Amino acid sequence: MMRNLQGSETLGAFSEALDLALRQQASRLLAPDSRKSDKGLRRFTIREMADICFRMNYNTLRHHLKNIPDLPQGIMEPGNRRTFSLEEIHEVQQKLFDAGKIPAPLYPNKFEGEETAKLLIYNLKGGVSKTSTAVNLAQFLAMRGFKILLVDLDPQASCSDLFDIQADLDGTPSIYDVLRYEEEGDGEARVPIADAIQATYFPNIDIIPGSISLTEFEYETASAAAKGIPFYSRISDALSLVEDAYDVVLFDTPPHMSFCVIAALYASNSMLIPLSAGMLDVVSLVKFLDLASSTLDSIEGVDPNKRFDFIRILLTRYSPNDPAQLQLSSFLRNTLGNAMLNTDFLASTAIADAGNTMNPLLEVDPSSFTRKTYDRILESLHGIALEIEGEIMTGRGRIPETEGMN
The missing domain is CATH 3.40.50.300 (P-loop containing nucleotide triphosphate hydrolases)
Known part of the structure:
Protein backbone atom coordinates (compact mmCIF):
# COMPACT_ATOMS: atom_id res chain seq x y z
CA MET A 1 0.00 0.00 0.00
CA MET A 2 1.16 3.51 -0.80
CA ARG A 3 1.67 6.05 1.95
CA ASN A 4 2.03 9.83 2.03
CA LEU A 5 -1.02 10.21 -0.24
CA GLN A 6 -2.28 13.59 -1.35
CA GLY A 7 -5.97 13.24 -0.51
CA SER A 8 -7.39 15.62 -3.11
CA GLU A 9 -5.45 13.99 -5.93
CA THR A 10 -6.17 10.42 -4.81
CA LEU A 11 -9.89 10.88 -4.31
CA GLY A 12 -10.16 12.82 -7.54
CA ALA A 13 -8.50 9.94 -9.38
CA PHE A 14 -10.92 7.47 -7.78
CA SER A 15 -13.85 9.63 -8.92
CA GLU A 16 -12.62 9.88 -12.51
CA ALA A 17 -11.91 6.14 -12.75
CA LEU A 18 -15.30 5.16 -11.38
CA ASP A 19 -17.14 7.70 -13.52
CA LEU A 20 -15.49 6.37 -16.69
CA ALA A 21 -16.14 2.73 -15.69
CA LEU A 22 -19.80 3.44 -14.91
CA ARG A 23 -20.30 5.18 -18.24
CA GLN A 24 -18.73 2.27 -20.07
CA GLN A 25 -20.90 -0.20 -18.16
CA ALA A 26 -24.02 1.86 -18.92
CA SER A 27 -23.11 1.90 -22.61
CA ARG A 28 -22.91 -1.89 -22.64
CA LEU A 29 -26.19 -2.30 -20.74
CA LEU A 30 -28.09 0.25 -22.84
CA ALA A 31 -26.69 -0.57 -26.28
CA PRO A 32 -27.69 0.38 -28.92
CA ASP A 33 -29.13 3.38 -26.98
CA SER A 34 -26.76 5.88 -25.44
CA ARG A 35 -28.97 6.72 -22.43
CA LYS A 36 -31.62 4.88 -20.47
CA SER A 37 -34.29 7.40 -21.46
CA ASP A 38 -33.64 6.77 -25.17
CA LYS A 39 -35.19 3.31 -24.91
CA GLY A 40 -38.57 4.42 -23.62
CA LEU A 41 -40.91 2.63 -21.27
CA ARG A 42 -42.06 -0.94 -21.83
CA ARG A 43 -45.63 -1.68 -22.90
CA PHE A 44 -48.26 -3.19 -20.60
CA THR A 45 -50.76 -6.02 -20.98
CA ILE A 46 -54.53 -5.76 -20.56
CA ARG A 47 -54.15 -7.72 -17.32
CA GLU A 48 -51.68 -5.15 -15.93
CA MET A 49 -53.91 -2.38 -17.20
CA ALA A 50 -56.93 -3.83 -15.36
CA ASP A 51 -55.17 -4.74 -12.11
CA ILE A 52 -52.71 -1.86 -11.62
CA CYS A 53 -54.03 1.06 -13.63
CA PHE A 54 -57.81 0.83 -13.36
CA ARG A 55 -58.44 -1.60 -10.45
CA MET A 56 -61.12 -3.08 -12.68
CA ASN A 57 -62.20 -6.63 -13.44
CA TYR A 58 -60.20 -8.00 -16.37
CA ASN A 59 -63.26 -9.16 -18.34
CA THR A 60 -65.04 -5.87 -17.68
CA LEU A 61 -62.11 -3.97 -19.19
CA ARG A 62 -62.00 -6.28 -22.21
CA HIS A 63 -65.72 -5.65 -22.69
CA HIS A 64 -65.21 -1.87 -22.57
CA LEU A 65 -62.32 -2.03 -25.04
CA LYS A 66 -64.48 -3.99 -27.44
CA ASN A 67 -67.70 -2.01 -27.13
CA ILE A 68 -66.88 1.63 -26.35
CA PRO A 69 -65.98 3.48 -29.56
CA ASP A 70 -62.75 5.35 -30.17
CA LEU A 71 -60.72 3.72 -27.40
CA PRO A 72 -57.06 3.00 -28.21
CA GLN A 73 -56.64 -0.68 -29.07
CA GLY A 74 -52.91 -1.09 -28.50
CA ILE A 75 -50.95 -3.50 -30.67
CA MET A 76 -51.00 -7.28 -31.02
CA GLU A 77 -47.67 -8.86 -30.13
CA PRO A 78 -46.33 -12.40 -30.62
CA GLY A 79 -48.16 -14.91 -28.45
CA ASN A 80 -51.50 -13.22 -29.16
CA ARG A 81 -50.84 -10.61 -26.46
CA ARG A 82 -52.32 -7.15 -26.85
CA THR A 83 -50.20 -4.45 -25.22
CA PHE A 84 -50.63 -0.73 -24.62
CA SER A 85 -48.30 2.18 -24.05
CA LEU A 86 -48.86 4.06 -20.80
CA GLU A 87 -50.02 7.08 -22.82
CA GLU A 88 -52.68 4.89 -24.47
CA ILE A 89 -53.70 3.51 -21.07
CA HIS A 90 -54.24 6.98 -19.66
CA GLU A 91 -56.27 7.94 -22.74
CA VAL A 92 -58.47 4.88 -22.19
CA GLN A 93 -58.81 5.80 -18.51
CA GLN A 94 -60.00 9.32 -19.26
CA LYS A 95 -62.52 8.14 -21.85
CA LEU A 96 -63.87 5.47 -19.51
CA PHE A 97 -64.29 8.08 -16.77
CA ASP A 98 -66.05 10.43 -19.19
CA ALA A 99 -68.34 7.52 -20.14
CA GLY A 100 -69.21 6.92 -16.49
CA LYS A 101 -67.36 3.59 -16.26
CA ILE A 102 -64.89 4.70 -13.56
CA PRO A 103 -66.36 5.99 -10.25
CA ALA A 104 -65.00 9.11 -8.58
CA PRO A 105 -63.16 7.23 -5.76
CA LEU A 106 -61.11 5.41 -8.41
CA TYR A 107 -60.44 8.42 -10.63
CA PRO A 108 -56.93 9.68 -9.82
CA ASN A 109 -56.98 13.30 -10.99
CA LYS A 110 -58.03 16.16 -8.74
CA PHE A 111 -61.43 17.76 -9.01
CA GLU A 112 -61.78 21.51 -8.61
CA GLY A 113 -61.10 22.59 -5.07
CA GLU A 114 -59.16 19.47 -4.07
CA GLU A 115 -55.71 19.92 -2.56
CA THR A 116 -52.47 18.52 -3.95
Missing part, protein backbone atom coordinates in the same frame (compact mmCIF):
# COMPACT_ATOMS: atom_id res chain seq x y z
CA ALA A 117 -51.04 15.78 -1.72
CA LYS A 118 -47.47 16.76 -0.74
CA LEU A 119 -45.87 13.60 0.60
CA LEU A 120 -42.55 13.67 2.44
CA ILE A 121 -40.52 10.44 2.40
CA TYR A 122 -38.67 11.05 5.65
CA ASN A 123 -36.14 9.29 7.87
CA LEU A 124 -32.73 10.58 8.86
CA LYS A 125 -31.19 7.09 8.83
CA GLY A 126 -29.53 5.94 5.62
CA GLY A 127 -30.19 2.61 3.94
CA VAL A 128 -33.90 2.41 4.78
CA SER A 129 -35.02 2.44 1.12
CA LYS A 130 -36.23 6.07 1.01
CA THR A 131 -35.29 6.57 -2.64
CA SER A 132 -36.49 3.12 -3.67
CA THR A 133 -39.79 3.82 -1.91
CA ALA A 134 -40.14 7.26 -3.52
CA VAL A 135 -39.38 6.09 -7.07
CA ASN A 136 -41.47 2.92 -7.02
CA LEU A 137 -44.39 4.67 -5.30
CA ALA A 138 -44.23 7.49 -7.86
CA GLN A 139 -44.34 5.01 -10.72
CA PHE A 140 -47.24 2.96 -9.34
CA LEU A 141 -49.26 6.13 -8.70
CA ALA A 142 -48.38 7.44 -12.16
CA MET A 143 -49.54 4.14 -13.67
CA ARG A 144 -52.85 4.73 -11.88
CA GLY A 145 -53.09 8.11 -13.59
CA PHE A 146 -51.94 10.48 -10.83
CA LYS A 147 -49.87 13.41 -12.09
CA ILE A 148 -46.69 13.30 -10.04
CA LEU A 149 -43.99 15.86 -9.30
CA LEU A 150 -40.87 14.35 -7.70
CA VAL A 151 -38.64 16.77 -5.80
CA ASP A 152 -35.17 15.34 -5.21
CA LEU A 153 -33.73 17.00 -2.10
CA ASP A 154 -30.72 14.69 -1.75
CA PRO A 155 -27.37 16.11 -2.93
CA GLN A 156 -26.50 12.57 -4.08
CA ALA A 157 -29.47 12.84 -6.50
CA SER A 158 -30.04 9.07 -6.76
CA CYS A 159 -33.73 9.60 -7.43
CA SER A 160 -32.84 11.84 -10.38
CA ASP A 161 -30.29 9.31 -11.63
CA LEU A 162 -32.96 6.60 -11.73
CA PHE A 163 -34.95 8.80 -14.11
CA ASP A 164 -31.84 9.48 -16.20
CA ILE A 165 -31.72 13.15 -15.28
CA GLN A 166 -28.36 14.42 -14.05
CA ALA A 167 -28.40 18.15 -13.47
CA ASP A 168 -24.72 18.31 -12.49
CA LEU A 169 -23.56 16.57 -15.68
CA ASP A 170 -26.15 17.95 -18.09
CA GLY A 171 -25.87 21.57 -16.93
CA THR A 172 -29.62 21.84 -16.25
CA PRO A 173 -31.28 23.60 -13.29
CA SER A 174 -31.73 21.66 -10.06
CA ILE A 175 -33.77 22.30 -6.93
CA TYR A 176 -30.79 24.29 -5.63
CA ASP A 177 -31.21 26.83 -8.43
CA VAL A 178 -34.83 27.30 -7.34
CA LEU A 179 -34.02 27.71 -3.64
CA ARG A 180 -30.70 29.55 -3.72
CA TYR A 181 -30.20 32.97 -2.13
CA GLU A 182 -29.22 35.65 -4.57
CA GLU A 183 -27.98 37.62 -1.59
CA GLU A 184 -25.56 34.89 -0.53
CA GLY A 185 -24.68 33.29 -3.85
CA ASP A 186 -22.48 34.45 -6.68
CA GLY A 187 -24.91 37.04 -7.96
CA GLU A 188 -26.82 34.71 -10.26
CA ALA A 189 -30.60 34.98 -10.18
CA ARG A 190 -32.75 32.17 -8.87
CA VAL A 191 -34.37 29.97 -11.50
CA PRO A 192 -38.19 30.01 -11.68
CA ILE A 193 -39.47 26.66 -10.47
CA ALA A 194 -41.27 25.99 -13.76
CA ASP A 195 -37.90 26.17 -15.54
CA ALA A 196 -36.39 23.55 -13.23
CA ILE A 197 -39.16 20.98 -13.74
CA GLN A 198 -38.20 18.30 -16.23
CA ALA A 199 -40.48 15.74 -17.83
CA THR A 200 -39.29 12.15 -17.51
CA TYR A 201 -39.66 9.23 -19.91
CA PHE A 202 -42.32 7.85 -17.53
CA PRO A 203 -45.69 9.43 -18.43
CA ASN A 204 -47.25 11.50 -15.63
CA ILE A 205 -43.94 11.92 -13.75
CA ASP A 206 -42.05 15.21 -13.75
CA ILE A 207 -39.03 15.84 -11.57
CA ILE A 208 -37.08 18.70 -10.07
CA PRO A 209 -33.65 17.08 -9.92
CA GLY A 210 -31.23 17.16 -7.03
CA SER A 211 -27.59 18.10 -7.35
CA ILE A 212 -24.43 18.30 -5.30
CA SER A 213 -25.00 22.08 -5.24
CA LEU A 214 -27.63 21.50 -2.57
CA THR A 215 -24.79 21.44 -0.06
CA GLU A 216 -24.29 25.14 -0.84
CA PHE A 217 -27.88 25.83 0.19
CA GLU A 218 -27.01 24.77 3.73
CA TYR A 219 -24.14 27.27 4.01
CA GLU A 220 -26.16 30.03 2.39
CA THR A 221 -29.15 29.41 4.66
CA ALA A 222 -27.01 29.63 7.78
CA SER A 223 -25.66 32.97 6.60
CA ALA A 224 -29.07 34.24 5.51
CA ALA A 225 -30.72 33.19 8.79
CA ALA A 226 -28.17 35.24 10.70
CA LYS A 227 -29.48 38.25 8.76
CA GLY A 228 -33.10 37.40 9.56
CA ILE A 229 -33.97 36.01 6.11
CA PRO A 230 -36.56 33.22 6.62
CA PHE A 231 -36.03 29.81 5.06
CA TYR A 232 -38.96 27.69 6.35
CA SER A 233 -41.28 28.62 3.50
CA ARG A 234 -38.73 28.60 0.69
CA ILE A 235 -39.95 25.30 -0.82
CA SER A 236 -43.66 25.89 -0.17
CA ASP A 237 -43.50 29.38 -1.72
CA ALA A 238 -41.86 27.99 -4.86
CA LEU A 239 -44.27 25.04 -5.08
CA SER A 240 -47.32 27.27 -4.74
CA LEU A 241 -46.72 28.45 -8.31
CA VAL A 242 -46.94 24.98 -9.88
CA GLU A 243 -48.55 22.49 -7.47
CA ASP A 244 -52.06 22.89 -8.91
CA ALA A 245 -50.84 21.07 -12.04
CA TYR A 246 -50.13 17.92 -10.00
CA ASP A 247 -52.11 15.44 -7.96
CA VAL A 248 -49.14 14.42 -5.80
CA VAL A 249 -45.80 16.05 -4.95
CA LEU A 250 -43.27 13.53 -3.58
CA PHE A 251 -40.19 14.69 -1.67
CA ASP A 252 -37.18 12.35 -1.58
CA THR A 253 -34.96 13.46 1.31
CA PRO A 254 -31.32 12.93 2.32
CA PRO A 255 -30.31 10.80 5.34
CA HIS A 256 -29.48 13.79 7.52
CA MET A 257 -31.17 16.81 9.03
CA SER A 258 -30.75 19.91 6.92
CA PHE A 259 -32.37 23.26 6.28
CA CYS A 260 -33.71 21.79 3.04
CA VAL A 261 -35.42 18.94 4.92
CA ILE A 262 -36.92 21.39 7.43
CA ALA A 263 -38.30 23.46 4.53
CA ALA A 264 -39.77 20.27 3.02
CA LEU A 265 -41.40 19.44 6.38
CA TYR A 266 -42.99 22.88 6.31
CA ALA A 267 -44.16 22.39 2.69
CA SER A 268 -45.59 18.87 3.07
CA ASN A 269 -49.04 17.84 4.23
CA SER A 270 -48.42 14.09 4.59
CA MET A 271 -45.52 11.89 5.64
CA LEU A 272 -44.27 8.35 4.99
CA ILE A 273 -41.45 7.05 7.19
CA PRO A 274 -39.58 4.03 5.76
CA LEU A 275 -38.09 1.80 8.46
CA SER A 276 -35.77 -1.15 7.85
CA ALA A 277 -36.73 -4.38 9.57
CA GLY A 278 -33.95 -4.45 12.17
CA MET A 279 -33.89 -3.71 15.90
CA LEU A 280 -31.04 -1.18 15.54
CA ASP A 281 -33.16 0.67 12.99
CA VAL A 282 -36.07 0.74 15.45
CA VAL A 283 -33.76 2.14 18.16
CA SER A 284 -32.62 4.80 15.67
CA LEU A 285 -36.26 5.50 14.82
CA VAL A 286 -36.96 6.47 18.45
CA LYS A 287 -34.21 9.12 18.27
CA PHE A 288 -35.34 10.26 14.82
CA LEU A 289 -38.98 10.65 15.91
CA ASP A 290 -37.91 12.66 18.93
CA LEU A 291 -35.82 14.99 16.76
CA ALA A 292 -38.57 15.24 14.13
CA SER A 293 -41.08 16.09 16.86
CA SER A 294 -38.84 18.91 18.13
CA THR A 295 -38.35 20.21 14.60
CA LEU A 296 -42.09 20.22 13.95
CA ASP A 297 -42.65 21.97 17.26
CA SER A 298 -40.45 24.79 15.96
CA ILE A 299 -42.35 24.83 12.66
CA GLU A 300 -45.66 24.93 14.51
CA GLY A 301 -44.33 27.94 16.38
CA VAL A 302 -44.05 29.70 13.01
CA ASP A 303 -47.33 28.27 11.68
CA PRO A 304 -49.68 27.16 14.51
CA ASN A 305 -52.12 25.74 11.92
CA LYS A 306 -49.56 23.31 10.48
CA ARG A 307 -51.22 19.90 10.17
CA PHE A 308 -50.69 16.61 8.28
CA ASP A 309 -53.40 14.60 6.53
CA PHE A 310 -51.59 11.41 7.48
CA ILE A 311 -48.32 10.14 8.94
CA ARG A 312 -47.60 6.46 8.31
CA ILE A 313 -44.62 4.15 8.83
CA LEU A 314 -43.54 1.61 6.19
CA LEU A 315 -41.54 -1.47 7.12
CA THR A 316 -38.88 -2.01 4.44
CA ARG A 317 -36.39 -4.74 3.53
CA TYR A 318 -38.78 -7.12 5.26
CA SER A 319 -38.44 -10.92 5.05
CA PRO A 320 -41.55 -12.56 6.54
CA ASN A 321 -39.79 -15.93 6.66
CA ASP A 322 -37.19 -14.53 9.08
CA PRO A 323 -38.47 -15.26 12.62
CA ALA A 324 -36.66 -12.25 14.12
CA GLN A 325 -38.17 -9.89 11.54
CA LEU A 326 -41.60 -11.45 11.97
CA GLN A 327 -41.34 -10.83 15.70
CA LEU A 328 -40.20 -7.26 15.08
CA SER A 329 -43.13 -6.63 12.75
CA SER A 330 -45.54 -7.90 15.42
CA PHE A 331 -43.85 -5.70 18.06
CA LEU A 332 -44.18 -2.58 15.88
CA ARG A 333 -47.81 -3.23 15.03
CA ASN A 334 -48.71 -3.89 18.65
CA THR A 335 -46.94 -0.68 19.69
CA LEU A 336 -47.84 1.71 16.86
CA GLY A 337 -51.11 0.19 15.62
CA ASN A 338 -52.59 1.88 12.54
CA ALA A 339 -49.56 4.12 12.13
CA MET A 340 -47.92 1.14 10.39
CA LEU A 341 -48.91 0.48 6.79
CA ASN A 342 -50.60 -2.90 6.47
CA THR A 343 -48.35 -3.74 3.52
CA ASP A 344 -44.60 -4.14 3.94
CA PHE A 345 -41.89 -3.40 1.38
CA LEU A 346 -40.51 -6.91 1.03
CA ALA A 347 -36.85 -7.74 0.63
CA SER A 348 -36.56 -9.14 -2.88
CA THR A 349 -33.94 -10.21 -5.40
CA ALA A 350 -36.14 -8.50 -7.99
CA ILE A 351 -35.56 -5.12 -6.32
CA ALA A 352 -31.83 -5.77 -5.91
CA ASP A 353 -31.42 -6.91 -9.53
CA ALA A 354 -33.55 -4.06 -10.86
CA GLY A 355 -31.45 -1.63 -8.82
CA ASN A 356 -28.27 -2.97 -10.38
CA THR A 357 -29.61 -2.08 -13.82
CA MET A 358 -31.01 1.28 -12.58
CA ASN A 359 -34.58 0.16 -13.28
CA PRO A 360 -37.50 0.42 -10.83
CA LEU A 361 -39.77 -2.63 -10.86
CA LEU A 362 -42.34 -1.43 -13.41
CA GLU A 363 -39.61 -0.82 -15.97
CA VAL A 364 -38.31 -4.39 -16.03
CA ASP A 365 -39.73 -7.22 -18.09
CA PRO A 366 -41.58 -9.59 -15.71
CA SER A 367 -40.05 -12.51 -17.62
CA SER A 368 -36.64 -11.43 -16.24
CA PHE A 369 -37.59 -13.14 -12.96
CA THR A 370 -39.41 -16.25 -11.89
CA ARG A 371 -43.13 -15.57 -11.81
CA LYS A 372 -43.33 -16.15 -8.06
CA THR A 373 -40.48 -13.72 -7.32
CA TYR A 374 -41.96 -11.01 -9.53
CA ASP A 375 -45.51 -11.43 -8.27
CA ARG A 376 -44.41 -11.23 -4.60
CA ILE A 377 -42.70 -7.87 -4.96
CA LEU A 378 -45.34 -6.55 -7.37
CA GLU A 379 -48.03 -7.34 -4.81
CA SER A 380 -45.94 -5.65 -2.10
CA LEU A 381 -45.33 -2.41 -4.01
CA HIS A 382 -48.84 -2.31 -5.43
CA GLY A 383 -50.27 -2.76 -1.92
CA ILE A 384 -48.18 0.12 -0.59
CA ALA A 385 -49.36 2.37 -3.43
CA LEU A 386 -52.99 1.41 -2.81
CA GLU A 387 -52.73 2.32 0.86
CA ILE A 388 -51.20 5.70 0.05
CA GLU A 389 -53.87 6.24 -2.59
CA GLY A 390 -56.48 5.45 0.03
CA GLU A 391 -55.03 8.11 2.31
CA ILE A 392 -55.07 10.62 -0.56
CA MET A 393 -58.67 9.83 -1.50
CA THR A 394 -59.74 10.05 2.14
CA GLY A 395 -58.08 13.47 2.33
CA ARG A 396 -59.98 14.52 -0.77
CA GLY A 397 -63.22 13.40 0.85
CA ARG A 398 -64.00 10.88 -1.88
CA ILE A 399 -64.09 7.90 0.48
CA PRO A 400 -65.18 7.78 4.15
CA GLU A 401 -62.56 8.16 6.86
CA THR A 402 -62.87 4.55 8.00
CA GLU A 403 -63.19 2.83 4.63
CA GLY A 404 -59.63 2.87 3.21
CA MET A 405 -58.74 1.35 -0.14
CA ASN A 406 -56.98 -1.95 0.58
